[in-house]
Amino acid sequence: MPRPRIKDVAALAGVGTTTVSVVLNNVDGVRVTAETRQRILDAAQELGYSSDPIARSLRTRRTRTIGFVSDVIATTPFAGRMIQGAQEVAWRAGYLLVLVNTGGDREVQEKTVRELLKRQVDGVLFAVMYHQEIEVPSALATVKTVLLDARPTDGALPHVVPDEHEGALTAVGELIGAGHRRIGFATESLPVPAASGRLGGYTRALEAAGIPFEPGLVAAEHGDTPGGYRAARRLLELPEPPTAIFCYNDRMAMGCYRAAAELGFAIPADLSVVGYDDQDLIAPALFPALTTVALPHYEMGAWAARRLLDLIEDEPREEAPGHLMPCPLIRRDSVGPPPR
Amino acid sequence: MPRPRIKDVAALAGVGTTTVSVVLNNVDGVRVTAETRQRILDAAQELGYSSDPIARSLRTRRTRTIGFVSDVIATTPFAGRMIQGAQEVAWRAGYLLVLVNTGGDREVQEKTVRELLKRQVDGVLFAVMYHQEIEVPSALATVKTVLLDARPTDGALPHVVPDEHEGALTAVGELIGAGHRRIGFATESLPVPAASGRLGGYTRALEAAGIPFEPGLVAAEHGDTPGGYRAARRLLELPEPPTAIFCYNDRMAMGCYRAAAELGFAIPADLSVVGYDDQDLIAPALFPALTTVALPHYEMGAWAARRLLDLIEDEPREEAPGHLMPCPLIRRDSVGPPPR
DNA sequence: CCACCATGAAGAAACGATTCAGTGAATCGA
DNA sequence: TCGATTCACTGAATCGTTTCTTCATGGTGG
Numbered sequence: 163m164p165r166p167r168i169k170d171v172a173a174l175a176g177v178g179t180t181t182v183s184v185v186l187n188n189v190d191g192v193r194v195t196a197e198t199r200q201r202i203l204d205a206a207q208e209l210g211y212s213s214d215p216i217a218r219s220l221r222t223r224r225t226r227t228i229g230f231v232s233d234v235i236a237t238t239p240f241a242g243r244m245i246q247g248a249q250e251v252a253w254r255a256g257y258l259l260v261l262v263n264t265g266g267d268r269e270v271q272e273k274t275v276r277e278l279l280k281r282q283v284d285g286v287l288f289a290v291m292y293h294q295e296i297e298v299p300s301a302l303a304t305v306k307t308v309l310l311d312a313r314p315t316d317g318a319l320p321h322v323v324p325d326e327h328e329g330a331l332t333a334v335g336e337l338i339g340a341g342h343r344r345i346g347f348a349t350e351s352l353p354v355p356a357a358s359g360r361l362g363g364y365t366r367a368l369e370a371a372g373i374p375f376e377p378g379l380v381a382a383e384h385g386d387t388p389g390g391y392r393a394a395r396r397l398l399e400l401p402e403p404p405t406a407i408f409c410y411n412d413r414m415a416m417g418c419y420r421a422a423a424e425l426g427f428a429i430p431a432d433l434s435v436v437g438y439d440d441q442d443l444i445a446p447a448l449f450p451a452l453t454t455v456a457l458p459h460y461e462m463g464a465w466a467a468r469r470l471l472d473l474i475e476d477e478p479r480e481e482a483p484g485h486l487m488p489c490p491l492i493r494r495d496s497v498g499p500p501p502r
Numbered sequence: 503m504p505r506p507r508i509k510d511v512a513a514l515a516g517v518g519t520t521t522v523s524v525v526l527n528n529v530d531g532v533r534v535t536a537e538t539r540q541r542i543l544d545a546a547q548e549l550g551y552s553s554d555p556i557a558r559s560l561r562t563r564r565t566r567t568i569g570f571v572s573d574v575i576a577t578t579p580f581a582g583r584m585i586q587g588a589q590e591v592a593w594r595a596g597y598l599l600v601l602v603n604t605g606g607d608r609e610v611q612e613k614t615v616r617e618l619l620k621r622q623v624d625g626v627l628f629a630v631m632y633h634q635e636i637e638v639p640s641a642l643a644t645v646k647t648v649l650l651d652a653r654p655t656d657g658a659l660p661h662v663v664p665d666e667h668e669g670a671l672t673a674v675g676e677l678i679g680a681g682h683r684r685i686g687f688a689t690e691s692l693p694v695p696a697a698s699g700r701l702g703g704y705t706r707a708l709e710a711a712g713i714p715f716e717p718g719l720v721a722a723e724h725g726d727t728p729g730g731y732r733a734a735r736r737l738l739e740l741p742e743p744p745t746a747i748f749c750y751n752d753r754m755a756m757g758c759y760r761a762a763a764e765l766g767f768a769i770p771a772d773l774s775v776v777g778y779d780d781q782d783l784i785a786p787a788l789f790p791a792l793t794t795v796a797l798p799h800y801e802m803g804a805w806a807a808r809r810l811l812d813l814i815e816d817e818p819r820e821e822a823p824g825h826l827m828p829c830p831l832i833r834r835d836s837v838g839p840p841p842r
Numbered sequence: 843c844c845a846c847c848a849t850g851a852a853g854a855a856a857c858g859a860t861t862c863a864g865t866g867a868a869t870c871g872a
Numbered sequence: 873t874c875g876a877t878t879c880a881c882t883g884a885a886t887c888g889t890t891t892c893t894t895c896a897t898g899g900t901g902g
Contacts, residue, residue, distance in 0.1 A: 168859060178882040184858055193880065213623050216565070217858035219556045220887050227600075239579030239783065249601055258621065260567075261589055261601045281555050281598060387787035413787060420789050423763070443579065443783045446728035447753060449760050507888060518852040523890060533850065557888035560857050 166209040175205035184205070185214065209328050212437065219282065227258045229278040230471060232289040233266035239441065240459045241291055244310060247463025248287055255471050257284070268299070275301035285470045287310070289463075293323050293356045306423035308402035308489040310462060313355070313484060319468050322462045326356050328362025329455040329489030330408070332437045336453065336491055337406040338463040339372045341499045343375075343435060346404035348393035348414050350385035357385075357410065364408060385410050390417025398433070406434035412444040415452055415496075430498030440492050458487045506549040507754050509747045515545035518641030522546070526553065527823075531546070559622065567598045568810060569618040572629040573606035578579040579781065580765060580799045581631055587803025588627055595811050597624070615641035628652070629803075633663050648806045649783035651799075653695070653824060657836055660809050662802045662825040666696050669795040669829030670703025672746070673776045676793065676831055677746040678711045680774060681839045685713075686744035688733035690725035697725075697750065698724045700778065704748060725750050730757025738765050738773070745840035746774035754782040780832050800828045 172179045174234050177198060185202045194202075201461060205211075207280050219225045222415060230248060232241065249259045262282065264270040279301065289310035290296060296312045298319060309321035347364050350357040365375050381396045382391035390409055398421060399406055409415040415437035419429065427433040429450055437454035445452040465485060472479050512519045515595065515788060522677075524532050525542045530822060545551075558751040559565045569774040570588055572581065601667045604610045618626060619641065629650035630636060636652045638659060649661035677685050687704050705715050721736045723729035730749055737744055738761060748753035755777035759769065769790055777794035785792040805825060812819050 168783045178854085178860080179879085182880055183880090189861090195880070198880080213860095214858055216556060217557045217887090220560050220858080220889090221860045223887080225556070230601075234764075239582065240583045242579065245601065246603060249603060253602060258602070260598045262593060262598070263586060263589060280552060280855075282599055347580060377860075387789075391789075413783070416787055440782060443753070443781060444787075447784075449727075449731075460539065508890095509888085519889080520891075521850085524851090527890080529891090530846060533848095535850070538850080553890095554888055557857090558890075559890080561861085561890045563857080574858095 165214075166211045168211070168213065171205045171209055172209045174209065175201045175204060180221050183213075184272060190354045196273075218407075223282065224399055225282045226256055226285055227260055227281075227283050227390055228252055228467070228474075229243070229275075229281075229283040229286045231271070231274055231278070231286055232258050232261075232263045233271075234263065239443065240439075240457065241289075241393050241458035244289060244463035245458040247465075248310075248467040250468035253473070257471065259467075265298075266313065271299045272301050275299045275305075279305055281357065284474045287463075287466050287470060289466075293326065293359075296356060306470060306473040308425060308466045308473070309422065310466045319485045320466075320473070320482065320483045320485075322461065322469070322487055323355070324457050324466050324489050325486035326359025326489070327363040327366070328486070329491075331362035331367050332363075332491045333438065333455045333490075334367035334408050334472065335370075337408065337434055338367060338373070338405075338494075340434060340497055342404075342406040343371075343373055343500075344379070344402070344404045344406070346379045346381065346397040346407040347409055347410075348390055348397065348418060349382050349410045350389075350414075351382035352385070357382075360410060373417050385414055387417040387420075390414025390438045391421050392417070393417035393426070396423035398422065405432075406436070406497070409435060409437045412437040412441045412452060414441045415454070416444055416448060419448055419497060421501060430496050432501050434497040434500070436497060438489075445492070445494065448496070453494045453497045454492050455489045455490060456492050462487050505554075506551045508551070508553065511542065511545045511551045514549065515541045517542060523553075524628060531696075539715070555795055563622065563777055564624055565619070565622045566596055566618075567600055567623050568592055568814075569615075569621075569623040569626045569739070570599050570601050570629065570806070571611070571614055571618070571626055572601075572603045572631065573611075574603065579783065580779075580797065583799035584629060584803035587800040587805075588650075588807040589803075591804045591807035593813070597811065599627075599807075601705065601801025604805050611639045612641050615639050619645055624814045627803075627806050627810060629806075633666065633694065633699075635695060648810040648813070650802060650806045657789055658823045660806075660813070660823045660825075662805050662809070662827055664694070664797050664802065664829050665826035666829070667703040667706070669778065669797075669831075670700035671692055671707045672703075672829075672831050673795045674704050674707035674708075674748050674777065676837060677748065678707060678775055680746075680837050681841075682744075682746040682774060683711075683713055684719070684742070684744045684746070686719045686721065686734075686737040686747040687750075688737065688758060689720060689722050689750045690729075690754075691722035692725070700750060702800060723752060723754075727753045727757040727760075729753025731761050732757070734758035734761035735765070738762065738767060745772075746776070746837070748806075749775060749777045752777040752779045752781045752792060752794055754834060755794070756784055759788055770836050772841050774837040774840070776837060778829075785832070788836070793834045793837045794832050796828045796832050797829060802827050 168179050168182050173180045175409050182202050223304045252259045262274050264274050285306035292310045294312050297315050298425050309319050315320050381393035383393040409418050422433050440454045440456035445454045508519045508522050522542050525539050592599045602613050602614050625646035633742045634652050637655050643650045649659050653661050708715055721733035723733040749758050762773050777792045780794045780796035785794045
């Protein structure tokens, strides 16, 4: 038995296809008697009818599909959460998420977006895998777009990024709250928004607590495990080492743990550590488990999808284009009061 | 200027739409003079014409779209690589990948697949996030399907899983090659295919080297960092501890590192360690960097997509439904000769 | 010289919805 | 009572392709 068509429903209900369409789509401004409406509903139910999305798309020029374009999906475990957040919101609204990754190449990006446009996606989520400022592909000009984990260099596309400043502020606040006054910052040396944002939060937290900022307590290295190791060593070998280190990310914190172990600092007895990212492969697995700030990728993905759907369905919702997503502190066991 | 239609091309070339369609789709069995063909090609080029995928789909009942259904996309960084592999192959063949995740709920899975079928996907990639044996949703019966990282309990659907046995064999072979004779195995206690496969490889490797299997050298715990810690402790506190430990995965290896450090075993001087998975957040970040066996997620995703496309496009390719993907050894710094 | 056949191309019918432009019948105001 | 609305609904056009069927043309064998 092939799937029923709208005409089958119409025939069974004894009406024209127009009326079936009108009833099933709840077209407003068109009246149908309650009795007819019910007959159609019953017929559709009985046949298990639902309209063919392709035929519908051909007519309406809308596909209930959104494109998720990302630069590199691979190397970061974050990607999955962002995609999942977007996908779940889309699915619940009856939209499908089509996934494409471009490898970050500009040329490929343009081509990709054009291809998606040919496929008539209703909107595009343009994601990068860590917080950056980007030039958006020009092909995106003609389609509803929301940027994920990125802010546009020009124009004012809706976008969502993590609130690095606020996250760093609470991280350092946590250390200050535990009694620390000498707090190091092992940061990323690349000039990325996350680094400057977190540095801003760090200095702001110190300032709020009346602690003078000491440039010597900021150690910039590559934002990976060896970088964290080197940064932490530099800080801990200072004549007067910090009693706590705020690390740019969990990987640097992992390196920091090693430096601390080598130099005989026990965590958290001699040294408190806070990370950033809440990588679930690292933060809970370190010993002691790492207190860190979570990067809300799932929430950002969900927020972006919701925003895009609102755009597509012409919800008004006038507000600032950019949204800062709060980064919650995840308390574990790497923070304690300063020694002595 | 709206996008050109096929009739615009036909008009410009001075032919009927039929001929345009025939030429542009390279329909065989239909002859068109070289001159006419060229005129059409030129016209299409000039207008920048490409056919509307939706209208085409309505007619042909094919969408050049494949569904990627997964249980949990979130928690594992593996997911991304598998998806990426599949996506890139699909994209290169002109197919789009639509992503849905079901959270593993059977009910939701069935519904999801039915929804995808309504959307006329040409095929489905059904993926789980770690090697398992699964009962496939019945709705998949009517669509071309390839299983990813899973083997079906019944039926003989095409599927691809990592070659756990072979991977463990080479891992343990590496240790034996370095001179070790007393090799512990810190394994996962859950009865998953990966655990039994890797145990099989472990025993096979010993056997091949003429080393008697000692049940006491196999320590089963949860397959996470604390589990690895406990397993390694048990092994290292044996009256005659092993000189090398093969760990079920990188997380267990991470726990193993801690146990070794606590008990005064230096890696690799006193103890060699090999992991499994090659998680890029862990393996290269440990100190010393972990020698491990890579789980070829990208390759599995790509293989599955390729296989599915062949199925869709009716390539014959008769072969065994299941494919074992080799797991290459990644040499780093955690293996050395046994002490003394 | 005619019937026949291959050739090259075109007209029109799908595909399955949505929606425009009507169409009888009922209702209404005057 | 009559023209004008309103009501409830419908036939047919439309979206942009692919593909089935038809058709004119000209060459060929008998």
